Amino acid sequence: MAKEYQFPEERIEDFTLLDPEVSYSYADYLRWAFEERVEIIKGKIFKMSPAPLMRHQLISSNLMSFIAPHFRNRQCKVFHAPFDVRLPNKKNDEDKRIFTVVQPDVCIVCDKEKLDEKGCIGAPDLIIEILSPSTASRDLKDKFELYREHKVNEYWLVFPNDNIVEIFLLGADGHYQSAARLSGNDHVPCGMLSAINLTVGDIFE
Incomplete structure (x- = not known):
């Protein structure tokens, strides 16, 4: 079972602070302010292409x-x-x-x-x-x-x-x-x- 998200209630501006072993929610997603585009599928982070071809x-x-x-x-x-x-x-x-x-x-x-x-x-x-x-x-x-x-x-x-x-x-x-x-x-x-x-x-x- 994935670990729960433990970051404080603040905006996260660095993608590398995220833990791929953690299960994330939409509430977490709303606090992310980094440039990388991501999706969450069943709590798991998936990085999207920086810009489509x-x-x-x-x-x-x-x-x-x-x-x-x-x-x-x-x-x-x-x-x-x-x-x-x-x-x-x-x-x-x-x-x-x-x-x-x-x-x-x-x-x-x-x-x-x-x-x-x-x-x-x-x-x-x-x-x-x-x-x-x-x-x-x-x-x-x-x-x-x-x-x-x-x-x-x-x-x-x-x-x-x-x-x-x-x-x-x-x-x-x-x-x-x-x-x-x-x-x-x-x-x-x-x-x-x-x-x-x-x-x-x-x-x-």
């Missing part, structure tokens, strides 16, 4: 340019990183009892009760992660299982090196099913964005 940024921009207009003036809202998504184990958990906070590349939230000034608390309806060398393993394994566990209805994995997009939909059995693996100029055939005239080519343009 240009191709990663272009793909993110392309996705937002197609997705955001579709949801303008609608109930569902679209967000892109950096945007904190807190995933509590229980609905009314306090910050000190929340041990997971992630920053998806793109997410869509349709329940306005999940949104506050800090970001989103609870599972978004759709999450898109753009893989990079430093995060690919986490996106494919840790986050895949995390999003399934918290019932994110739709999870997209974008593979920049292969120009491939894979869409997973949460099944009635609570497990992800691969609904589509797209490449070339394939149109998005399923899920929340199937009504948008979006192709894989548009994403990787």
Whole structure:
């Protein structure tokens, strides 16, 4: 079992002061003032890339340019990183009892009760992660299982090196099913964005 966080109630400005063996909460996360971007998954710290590569940024921009207009003036809202998504184990958990906070590349939230000034608390309806060398393993394994566990209805994995997009939909059995693996100029055939005239080519343009 991980050690409890023992730092005093003050802002931490040096990432190296953190102990990888400690279990951290969202309350701890709010006191961190260092430059490094991090996520917490089940209390464990994961360091993010200092700044995404240009191709990663272009793909993110392309996705937002197609997705955001579709949801303008609608109930569902679209967000892109950096945007904190807190995933509590229980609905009314306090910050000190929340041990997971992630920053998806793109997410869509349709329940306005999940949104506050800090970001989103609870599972978004759709999450898109753009893989990079430093995060690919986490996106494919840790986050895949995390999003399934918290019932994110739709999870997209974008593979920049292969120009491939894979869409997973949460099944009635609570497990992800691969609904589509797209490449070339394939149109998005399923899920929340199937009504948008979006192709894989548009994403990787």
